[in-house]
Every structure is written in structure tokens, then in C-alpha cells.
Amino acid sequence: MLRVVLVEPEGEYNVGFIARLCKNFGVDELYIVNPKCDLKKAVEFSAKGSSILLNSKVVDKFTDAIYDLDLKISTSSIADSKGDMLRKSISPWEMINYLDKNKIGLIFGRESVGLTREEIFMTDLLVHIPGNPDYPVLNLSHAVGIILYEIWRSRLTSKENSGIYHGAISS
Amino acid sequence: MLRVVLVEPEGEYNVGFIARLCKNFGVDELYIVNPKCDLKKAVEFSAKGSSILLNSKVVDKFTDAIYDLDLKISTSSIADSKGDMLRKSISPWEMINYLDKNKIGLIFGRESVGLTREEIFMTDLLVHIPGNPDYPVLNLSHAVGIILYEIWRSRLTSKENSGIYHGAISS
Numbered sequence: 001m002l003r004v005v006l007v008e009p010e011g012e013y014n015v016g017f018i019a020r021l022c023k024n025f026g027v028d029e030l031y032i033v034n035p036k037c038d039l040k041k042a043v044e045f046s047a048k049g050s051s052i053l054l055n056s057k058v059v060d061k062f063t064d065a066i067y068d069l070d071l072k073i074s075t076s077s078i079a080d081s082k083g084d085m086l087r088k089s090i091s092p093w094e095m096i097n098y099l100d101k102n103k104i105g106l107i108f109g110r111e112s113v114g115l116t117r118e119e120i121f122m123t124d125l126l127v128h129i130p131g132n133p134d135y136p137v138l139n140l141s142h143a144v145g146i147i148l149y150e151i152w153r154s155r156l157t158s159k160e161n162s163g164i165y166h167g168a169i170s171s
Numbered sequence: 172m173l174r175v176v177l178v179e180p181e182g183e184y185n186v187g188f189i190a191r192l193c194k195n196f197g198v199d200e201l202y203i204v205n206p207k208c209d210l211k212k213a214v215e216f217s218a219k220g221s222s223i224l225l226n227s228k229v230v231d232k233f234t235d236a237i238y239d240l241d242l243k244i245s246t247s248s249i250a251d252s253k254g255d256m257l258r259k260s261i262s263p264w265e266m267i268n269y270l271d272k273n274k275i276g277l278i279f280g281r282e283s284v285g286l287t288r289e290e291i292f293m294t295d296l297l298v299h300i301p302g303n304p305d306y307p308v309l310n311l312s313h314a315v316g317i318i319l320y321e322i323w324r325s326r327l328t329s330k331e332n333s334g335i336y337h338g339a340i341s342s
């Protein structure tokens with residue numbers, strides 16, 4: 001079971017695009033913590049992902065979106081090179097090795113300020129998508145797309161390589 | 172040298188997001204064929220990629236955007252399974268094996284109708300990002316982000332694996 005959790009998203013277009021991406025890449029659940037934008041307007045950007053948005057679960061508190069997960073993965077536009085990190089971040093392709101859990105949540109932060117230290121501290125892994133060191137900050141929905149693609153890719157390439165389907169992302 | 176070519180893009184937000192992605196993933200050139208949207212409005216969505224948009228080359232004809240390329244890669248939301256296809260499409264991770272060329276162009280189609288058969292026919296490779304078979308059609312800028320990520324990823328993982336930096340995507 002794969003869940004995408006958005007924490008206080010600010011842009012309608014991002015929320016809509018993310019619902020579409022959830023449909024494109026077979027995500028089971030979309031949770032939205034305390035949205036800061038109009039979810040009805042977001043539907044305009046969701047194309048055939050609109051049902052996922054209409055069925056998304058809106059909660060008030062971060063903990064309500066993650067308490068039942070077996071693996072909580074947070075994301076950050078900041079790599080761990082500065083010393084001031086809670087823990088080492090890993091790349092999306094390293095993340096793949098940890099996905100043999102039942103209920104997995106991918107957690108994305110606010111467009112303006114990302115996730116708080118406290119929120120990251122409540123998760124099991126921190127993933128950073130590497131990019132141009134001068135400007136690795138992706139737009140929110142593009143970060144979601146890349147993480148979901150990497151998981152989808154790993155399912156396909158592990159099938160190609162081993163004939164064995166591994167991982168719990170099978171629902 | 173890596174160039175992104177957008178053919179008749181229709182959405183300001185997509186063009187702006189793509190300029191940002193070009194900055195995030197070290198793209199050298201952005202070409203826009205006959206834009207169907209307001210490029211000034213697109214700047215609002217480009218964040219720190221605005222200079223790439225302001226320096227983008229706007230051309231009238233598709234051929235003007237591709238004639239000088241050593242490798243032309245087109246993209247399609249439709250996989251090649253239906254029989255009515257010009258040629259076999261490959262996945263983004265298969266694409267990586269063909270990038271030992273100097274001037275490489277990644278070509279993306281219209282939000283409404285993609286690339287025409289004639290346009291695809293003028294290119295060397297056709298890439299399809301696999302996804303949910305019921306709905307593999309990504310939003311334009313999210314498709315761009317995934318292809319650029321895959322190229323960036325391959326640079327990093329080939330360095331990790333072999334100590335050798337391969338490919339021409341080095342500028």
C-alpha cells in the first residue's frame with residue numbers, strides 16, 4: 001500500500017498535478033494535511049486523477065496522516081552536506097532497497113518552507129533528489145513525480161532482471 | 172550538450188516549470204517551436220530557471236529546432252503495444268545507453284495532441300515513460316522532469332559504479 005502525504009500544500013496546480021501523478025503511477029491513497037489552497041480548484045489540474053483527489057483524506061494534524069504507516073519516508077530539497085541535518089539523506093534509487101514494508105508513506109512539504117525538523121524527525125528515512133548543486137530545489141509536484149517514477153521503475157526493472165517481483169508495493 | 176525542445180506548448184505553467192527543471196538538471200538549451208501560450212506569463216512559474224526561459228530560442232519550424240542535433244529523441248505518452256506505431260519505443264533507462272553523442276535533443280509534444288507522426292519520424296529514438304496502463308499520460312512538464320532526472324541519475328550512478336564518467340552529457 002502506497003500513500004502520498006502532502007503537508008500544507010499551497011498551490012492548487014501542484015495538488016491537482018499530484019493527484020494525476022498518483023493515478024499515473026498507481027498510488028493507493030492521497031492524504032492532505034491542513035491544505036492551504038482550494039482543493040476544488042485543484043481538480044482542474046488533476047485530469048483523470050480527479051477521483052483520487054475527490055477521495056483524498058484531509059486531516060488536521062501531521063500525525064493523523066502517518067500514525068498507521070509501517071515505513072515513513074520524508075523528502076527534502078536540501079541535501080545533507082551542510083552538517084545541520086537530522087540524519088543522512090539517501091537518493092531515490094537507494095530508497096528502493098527499503099520498500100519491503102506493507103504500508104508505506106511518502107511525505108512532501110510546503111512549497112514555501114518544506115517540512116519542519118520535527119516532522120522529519122518523526123519519519124524513518126529522508127530522501128533527497130540530487131540535481132544541480134546551485135539549484136536542487138524542485139517544484140513540489142515535480143519532486144512527487146520523480147519519486148513515484150523511481151518506485152514504478154524499480155518494479156519494472158526488478159521484474160526484468162530477476163523474474164521475481166519483489167517489494168510490498170504490489171497492491 | 173543537452174537541449175530540450177518543446178513543440179507548440181499550450182500551458183504557461185508547463186513552460187515555466189520546464190525552464191525551472193532545465194536549471195535543476197543542468198540543461199544547456201531550451202528551444203520552443205511556435206509557442207501557443209504567453210512566454211512572459213510562463214516566467215512566473217520558472218523560479219530560478221527564469222534566465223533559461225529568457226534565453227530560450229523561439230523558432231517557427233520544428234526542423235529549425237533539431238537540424239543541428241547529433242541525436243534526436245522524441246517522447247510519447249503512447250507505448251508501442253498497439254501495432255499502429257512508427258517504431259518501437261524504449262524506456263527512459265534504456266535511452267541512457269544511447270547518449271554517447273555530442274548534441275542531444277529531447278523533444279516533447281503538445282499537451283493536447285502530442286507529437287505528429289511526421290515529427291516522430293524525423294527523430295532517432297522514441298521514448299515512453301511507462302506508468303499505469305490505464306492512464307500513462309503524464310502532464311507535459313512532469314514527463315520532462317522524469318526524463319531529465321533519469322539522465323542526471325545515470326551520470327551519478329555511473330560515477331558511483333565505475334569511477335568513470337561516461338557519456339557526452341558533460342558540458
Ligand SMILES: Nc1ncnc2c1ncn2[C@@H]1O[C@H](CSCC[C@H](N)C(=O)O)[C@@H](O)[C@H]1O
Binds near residue numbers: 078113128136
Ligand atoms: N530535490 C528534492 N528532493 C526531494 N524532495 C524535494 C526536492 N525538491 C523539492 N522537494 C519536495 O518539494 C517540497 C517543497 S520544496 C520546499 C523548498 C523550500 N524552500 C525549503 O526550504 O525546503 C519539499 O518539502 C520536498 O517534499
Ligand SMILES: Nc1ncnc2c1ncn2[C@@H]1O[C@H](CSCC[C@H](N)C(=O)O)[C@@H](O)[C@H]1O
Binds near residue numbers: 251286
Ligand atoms: N509512440 C508512437 N509511435 C508512433 N506513432 C505515434 C506514437 N505516438 C503517437 N503516434 C502517432 O502520432 C500521430 C499523431 S500524435 C497525436 C496523438 C497521439 N495520441 C499521440 O499521443 O502522439 C497519431 O497518428 C499516432 O499514431
Ligand SMILES: Nc1ncnc2c1ncn2[C@@H]1O[C@H](CSCC[C@H](N)C(=O)O)[C@@H](O)[C@H]1O
Binds near residue numbers: 247278282299309311
Ligand atoms: N508517459 C509518457 N512518456 C513520455 N512522454 C510523455 C508521457 N506522457 C506525456 N509525455 C510527454 O508530454 C507530451 C504531452 S502529453 C500529450 C497527450 C496527448 N493527449 C496525446 O494524445 O499525445 C507528450 O507529447 C510527450 O512529450
